[in-house]
Amino acid sequence: MQSIIGMVLMTLLAVVMIGIIRLRNLFAVVIFGGIYSLLMVGLLLVLDAVDVAMTEAAVGGGLSTVLMLSVLYSTKEEEIRLVRMRAFPLFFMVVTGVLIFATWDLLPLAIADLPSHTHVSAYYLDNSLKDTGVPNVVTSVLASYRGYDTLGEVTVIFAAGIAVLVLLQGSRIAKKKVSRSDSISGSDSVSGLE
Template identity: 60%
Template structure:
């Protein structure tokens, strides 16, 4: 609960600060807090991934982009009224939706009734992996993971194409 409150405070900081360097550092802190919350919620694998990928790689990527561009945000000219209305309407609808959600942390809710008990009961004899997250990721839902790697591969190719074109286009200008 404390962690979640801290996350909300960090978010206010991200919205308000105009120095983009500060925003990126705050989002790194935010990712670490998110990882801690995941540990509290028993999702240790997710926490490790979030700490390394969310707080590590994302921050490094954003800092390198700030190095290549500029790190100061200009004051927005448009009024914040319309975005505030949109955000408030979305929040109101979501809040209305939470009223019907099942209570926190109970074993009898619908989430725990479908395939998860099967995974937990049969993982050891069907795959031989004690970590159920790993067995579901690599064995039961292996095709999903294959699709995921396809997405990452495509994104990697796209980034390479974008940045290679950049080097070509900047070379003549530096030579001239």
């Protein structure tokens, strides 16, 4: 039953992706991106990743969409139609074919005895309650066993925040300069008229 739900959600993801490729109106593209995130949240729930699903719903479906819409407010909404090199679609089809061929060598899914499930993950599942006292293993790994990863992640967010502030500050300084030179030239022309 779960696998059928997962397959239906995956097919819908592919349909939404084709819609995003074909649409030219950027507002519609951003809203389709929100739909894509919602379907992805459902798929993550089927895959037992509840913490990831919550974060994706809040950050991918909510925050990213709001950011994109606020940028669209200040730019044009319509994408221009351009003819680009014809060889590229063929190239992407070949890449798709090669990669799908390569997936036949990937791990089979859903088997508990694979090396990826028996090494360090099994240790986390066995010992996290003893070591940290938190029943949610994802939380204990994120905040305790791999706390330095999270520290690095916070550093990345801090750096990104500073970068955004500097970029938008630059635009404000440029605007001030323009308005000042406008007022100077305006006073010049007034004095010239006199």
